[in-house]
Every structure is written in C-alpha cells, then in structure tokens.
Amino acid sequence: MSELPEPPALPVTFRPGHTRAILLTAGVVIFLTISGIAVLLEGLGPGERLSFVVTGALIFWVLAKLARVKVVADEQGVTVVNIAGKRRLDWAEILQVNLRPGDPWVFLNLSDGTSLPALGIQPGLAKQRAIADARALRALAEARSAARLGEDQG
Incomplete structure (x- = not known):
C-alpha cells in the first residue's frame, strides 16, 4: 500500500464542494425560473400558479438532498x-x-x-x-x- 499522509485533525468533514455549489445554485435558479413563469403567464388560476411553485420547490428539495x-x-x-x-x-x-x-x-x-x-x-x-x-x-x-x-x- 502507498505511504499514507499524516491523518488530519479531528473532527473533519469531507464533502464534494464543487458539486454541492452547482446543485444548490441550479436548485435556486430552477425554483426562481419556474416561479417566475407562474407569475408571468397570463390566464393561470391561483391553483395552477401554486402547482408551478410547488413543482419548483420539489425540484429544489431533490437537488438539496443530493447536495447534503x-x-x-x-x-x-x-x-x-x-x-x-x-x-x-x-x-x-x-x-x-x-x-x-x-x-x-x-x-x-x-x-x-x-x-x-x-x-x-x-x-x-x-x-x-x-x-x-x-x-x-x-x-x-x-x-x-x-x-x-x-x-x-x-
């Protein structure tokens, strides 16, 4: 086995920083885009607008779970x-x-x-x-x- 480095001081947290940033940024952008579309589309009732916002929130939630x-x-x-x-x-x-x-x-x-x-x-x-x-x-x-x-x- 290769020579191992000196162990880091504890406690230590390992997480994929770039992936996390990309997922959370994408989640926010998708949520804002879908919510913006719900506001801008004419002819949508309150329930339809709410379904757009809920869909955006669900997509954000899934991406946040992936980022955790x-x-x-x-x-x-x-x-x-x-x-x-x-x-x-x-x-x-x-x-x-x-x-x-x-x-x-x-x-x-x-x-x-x-x-x-x-x-x-x-x-x-x-x-x-x-x-x-x-x-x-x-x-x-x-x-x-x-x-x-x-x-x-x-």
Missing part, C-alpha cells in the same frame, strides 16, 4: 450522510477505505462483510481533492485501527 452528502470523522467514528440516509460507524467497523479508478465515490468495507458507499468523497469535478480526502480518511481509519490494537495488547 458528506462524511464526518470525529474521535468516536465516522458519520456517513448519503442521499437517502445517515449512518454512524465506530472506527472498529471500518476495515478499509477504497477509491479505485473509475469508482464514482469512496466505498467503506465494513467488519460485517458489507460495503457502504460514502458519497461525500467523490472524484466527479475535483478528482485530486477526492483522492486526497480518501487518503486522509484511510489514514484516519488506519491510525485508529493501530491505536485499537495497541489498547487491546496493552
């Missing part, structure tokens, strides 16, 4: 916030942090034999940052693993 993804590491473990849910992991549960070429985001191999996608680290628009973040999370997981082994043996 993150990975938060602290002294006790890692919290993975994905699109539809949030999962708290103790450091002992994380066996490996993977970001292979072509992966859309980091995968965490867990002690129960499953793999958890961590969408908060994704190489889409900022590949080098995602690689650095994945290495930092890997360094944290390995440092915590080494500390656990020292405590168990001591």
Whole structure:
C-alpha cells in the first residue's frame, strides 16, 4: 500500500464542494425560473400558479438532498450522510477505505462483510481533492485501527 499522509485533525468533514455549489445554485435558479413563469403567464388560476411553485420547490428539495452528502470523522467514528440516509460507524467497523479508478465515490468495507458507499468523497469535478480526502480518511481509519490494537495488547 502507498505511504499514507499524516491523518488530519479531528473532527473533519469531507464533502464534494464543487458539486454541492452547482446543485444548490441550479436548485435556486430552477425554483426562481419556474416561479417566475407562474407569475408571468397570463390566464393561470391561483391553483395552477401554486402547482408551478410547488413543482419548483420539489425540484429544489431533490437537488438539496443530493447536495447534503458528506462524511464526518470525529474521535468516536465516522458519520456517513448519503442521499437517502445517515449512518454512524465506530472506527472498529471500518476495515478499509477504497477509491479505485473509475469508482464514482469512496466505498467503506465494513467488519460485517458489507460495503457502504460514502458519497461525500467523490472524484466527479475535483478528482485530486477526492483522492486526497480518501487518503486522509484511510489514514484516519488506519491510525485508529493501530491505536485499537495497541489498547487491546496493552
């Protein structure tokens, strides 16, 4: 395995900054555009105008859910916030942090034999940052693993 960087200070939050900015900006623009159309179109009743605004709000809500993804590491473990849910992991549960070429985001191999996608680290628009973040999370997981082994043996 390649040499890992010094783990970052805790707590640390990893999130796709560019993707988040684009999604939230697009959500606001879409909401304002659809709401503006509702106001400007003549011949629409109040219910129809409201349906335009609600549609714009729903689109914004979906894009905001996509933008909320993150990975938060602290002294006790890692919290993975994905699109539809949030999962708290103790450091002992994380066996490996993977970001292979072509992966859309980091995968965490867990002690129960499953793999958890961590969408908060994704190489889409900022590949080098995602690689650095994945290495930092890997360094944290390995440092915590080494500390656990020292405590168990001591």
